[in-house]
Amino acid sequence: MPAHTSLDPVLLAELKDLLADNFNELIERYTVDSAHRFSLLVTAVPEKDYKTIYYEAHGIKGSSRNMGATKLAEICGQLEAQGHAEDGAGLENLLSEASAEFEVVCGILAGERT
Amino acid sequence: MSISSSMSADGKTLTIAVDGRFDASSLDEFRSCYEGAVCESPISFNVDLRKAEYLDSSALGMLLVLRDYAGGESATITISHCSPEVKKIFAISSFEKLFTIQ
Amino acid sequence: MSKVSYRPSKILIADDSPADRLILQSMLQRLGYVVVLAEDGVQAVEKFLSEKPEFVFLDVIMPNMDGVETAIQIKEKAGDDFIPVIYLTSLADAPSLARCLSAGGDDFLSKPYNPIVIEAKIKAFSRMREMNQTLALQKNLIEKNNRHLIQEQNVAKQVFDKIAHAGSLKLPIIRYYMSALAVFNGDVLLADVSPTGSLMVLLGDFTGHGLPAAIGSMPLASIFYGMVNKGFGMSEILREINNRLNQTLPMGLFCCATCFDISFRKQRVLVWSGGLPDSAIYRGATRTFERITSKNLPLAILANRDFKAEPVRFELSAGDHILLWSDGIQEARDRQGKMFGEQRLTSILERGLEASAVFDDIIGEVQAHIGEGERDDDVSLVDITFPDAELGAQMEKKGSKGRGCLQDWSLNFRLESSSLRVFDPMPLLLHITSEVPGLRQSNSLLFTVLSELFNNAVEHGVLGLQSSIKQSAAGFSEYYRLRKEGLENLPLGSWVMLEFEHGVKHNGGLLTIRVRDSGDGFHPTNKTTSGDTQHVYHGRGLTLLRTMCESLVITPPGNCVEAQFRWLHEE
Structure with missing residues (x-):
């Protein structure tokens, strides 16, 4: 059940209740903003641009936590920490892992649209 | 009022207090203070000059008239709180023999 | 206090x-707040200024200006107003969190956001904000009151200085040191030369400091200078000051004082001391001190009938000094709270120093003793040099110069019928003689003299009444009834003329009073020789006049009487 590991169903229900008519707007904002940050990371990782890595991974981590995308937030937290520590080991793998998980989250969210 | 009077609680002593000037200008006021007083039982008088600053020979006459009214020889009149100047005037006129000067 | x-x-x-x-916007709106949004730090500061929010949530990592810098700017712009700033963060490392807080942020909110946590934080910080606003309001109020108080004190001080420093503290023979604890000094030093040439000095120490002490100083100074200027003696001045302070000061507020009346000519000083420490007379010839000990209660404690203003007399000669001080000298404390003390002071006095060195040593050693410590009482020290004859004469002149009081003068005053009928000249005449410094003290004797002279002229001269009417008590009343009636029907052409001549003499003055009237004259019968005085209601006036006046001359036919009244300065 990918929905259970990738996206916290309780949190998602609460957000749906809180945002009501704006829920689709939230999904739109999250996916667009995160997709934009991923595109920046895709450039930054091969260039070892740690500042951007740190900054954008932190951004995705924060909003993913708010969305209940706990697993994605954890992977991005790892990226962020390495960016901060300027540690280049295994960044490409982490990024592809994060991108894959983002795809999963986006898929689930698309299904949650009201 | 430059002159006021009050009776003691036992009704035996009438105190007449003079404030400021004690001369012929206060003659009527002074006399009316004691003429109203009942004189059945022997009554004593106290003329309080604590606040009397100025005094002339007409005041001496007024005190003598009071003494006569109060029974002459048998009168008991005390003149109290006299300043040194006032005492001097009484001394010149030998008033100590007629009044108790304090 | 306004409701916050x-x-x-x-x-x-x-x-x-x-x-x-x-998400956060939705949560806050659901909780009922109006929300303002910004996408970066620069926008956040702009929105803060334009929208004036009372609460701020800041993301730490933002483009253009990060959350920490934004917090610094917002806090700075908020000034005294407490605006809670909560960081939105998923940062986990301690150094970053510490940096956020030290920049002025107040707390963190971690992701994912929880509406219950958010509401609790808003409430907690709002309470803080409320306390802060109450404090700020109170602080403003205190500042405002304090400014107001200082302003009032400064105005009062100007009035006080005008009154308290009206005298002759700048005389070359007076040297003094006065420290001030507050705007107002609890000690007050007054000095002036009286028209009789005496230098009057008063050192007072009111209980308390500041405004309460100054309130007492005002009547003290104004009575002192007013009465010294008019030539009143020390006892009268002290009695008046005591009376006024006793009536006006609240219980527990009183004035320790020492007063000197220094006569340069008589080479003596009269001292009255109530409650102040010993003062001392320094003998120039032997460089030794005689102590003058207070024997009286301070001013303002006793009602006037119990108040004794009897001075003590000391002889002085050129080169002697009078030294007086307030208890601030002995009670000056060092940092450990130890007092300067009587012994230290005595040891300075016993050193056999020159007078000026004594003064310098006392001040120097008291200041060294206090050091940087807080003074807890006003410290005052006064040194008066007793001058040689030449300087003494110069000092005396300061008293009589330009004070606008009567010295040598004459006056002719004639009352015509219309005035005689209704006008009582005694208050006016006494008012004039009161303008002679020193003669005022004899006002009550002078009243008797003037009253006898004037009434003689009116009753026996103008009205022609015979004293013999006053043979009996009834006659006494009749006499005054006739006097009243006579004055009411006084014919035109009647008059009484009073002529005064006054000259200042050594130690006092001589007032010559001549009274004439329009009557035919009267024959002063010698006082009834009978020892039976009790029935005689007349004949005392002339006796009184003869006793009180230096001379009394009745010029035949008896319508001109001249009396000479000599008066002396109070010793």
């Missing part, structure tokens, strides 16, 4: 993540 609202009405969110912004 418990809830912020407007909240600013600054976050570059559009999804996070939307």
Whole structure:
């Protein structure tokens, strides 16, 4: 059940209740903003641009936590920490892992649209 | 009022207090203070000059008239709180023999 | 105090993540707040200034200006107003969190956001904000009151200085040191030369400091200078000051004082001391001190009938000094709280120094003793040099110069019928003689003299009444009835003329009073020789006049009487 590991169903229900008519707007904002940050990371990782890595991974981590995308937030937290520590080991793998998980989250969210 | 009077609680002593000037200008006021007083039982008088600053020979006459009214020889009149100047005037006129000067 | 609202009405969110912004915005709106949004730090500061939110949520990592810098700017712009700043963060490392807080942020909110946590934080910080606003209001109020108080004290001080420093503290023979604890000094030093040439000095120490002490100083100084200027003696001045202070000061507020009346000509000083420490007379010839000990209660404690203003007399000669001080000298404390003490003072006095060195040593050693410590009492020290004859004569002149008081003068005063009928000249005449410094003390004797002279002229001269009417008590009343009637029907052409001549003499003055009238004259019968005085209501006036006046001359036919009244300065 990918929905259970990738996206916290309780949190998602609460957000749906809180945002009501704006829920689709939230999904739109999250996916667009995160997709934009991923595109920046895709450039930054091969260039070892740690500042951007740190900054954008932190951004995705924060909003993913708010969305209940706990697993994605954890992977991005790892990226962020390495960016901060300027540690280049295994960044490409982490990024592809994060991108894959983002795809999963986006898929689930698309299904949650009201 | 430059002159006021009050009776003691036992009704035996009438105190007449003079404030400021004690001369012929206060003659009527002074006399009316004691003429109203009942004189059945022997009554004593106290003329309080604590606040009397100025005094002339007409005041001496007024005190003598009071003494006569109060029974002459048998009168008991005390003149109290006299300043040194006032005492001097009484001394010149030998008033100590007629009044108790304090 | 105005009521401070418990809830912020407007909240600013600054976050570059559009999804996070939307979530927090939705939560806050659901909780009932108005929300203002910013996408970066620069926008956040702009919105803070334009929208005036009362609560701020700041993302730490934002483009253009990060959350920490934004917090610094917002806090700075808020000034004394406490604006809670809560960081929105998922940062986990301690150094970053510490940096956030030290920059002025107040707390963190971690993701994912929880509405219950958010509401609790808003409430907690709103309470803090409320306390802060109450404090700020109180602080403003205190500052305002304090400014107001200082302003009032300064105005009062100007009035006080005008009154307290009206005298002759600048005389070359007076040297003094006075420290001030507050705007107003609890000690007050007054000095002036009286028209009789005496230097009058008063050192007073009111209980307390500042305004309460100054309030007492005002009547003290104004009575002192007013009466010294008019030539009143020390006893009268002290009695008046005591009376006024006793009537006006609240219980527990009183004035320790020492008063000197220094006569340069008589080479003596009269001292009255109540409650102040010993003062001392320094003998120039032997460089030794004689102590003058206070024997009286301070001013303002006793009602006037119990108050004794009897001075002690000391002889002085050129080169002697009078030294007086307030208890601030002995009670000056060092940092450990130890007092300067009587012994230290005595040891300085016993050193056999020159007078000026004594003064310098006392001040120097007291200041060294206090050091940087806080003074807790006013410290005053006064040194008066007793001058040689030449300087003494110069000092004396300061008293009589330009004070506008009567010295040598004459006056002719004629009352015509219309005035005689209704006018009582005694208050006016006494008012004039009161303008002679020193003669005022004899006012009550002078009243008797003037009253006898004037009434003789009116009754026996103008009205022609015979004293013999006053043979009986009834006659006494009749006499005054006739006097009243006579004055009411006084024919035109009657008059009484009073002529005065006054000259200042050694130690006092001589007043010559001549009274004439329009009557035919009267024959002063010698006082009844009978020893039976009790029935005689007349004949005392002339006796009184003869006793009180230096001379009394009745010029035949008896319508001109001349009396010479000599008066002396009070010793």
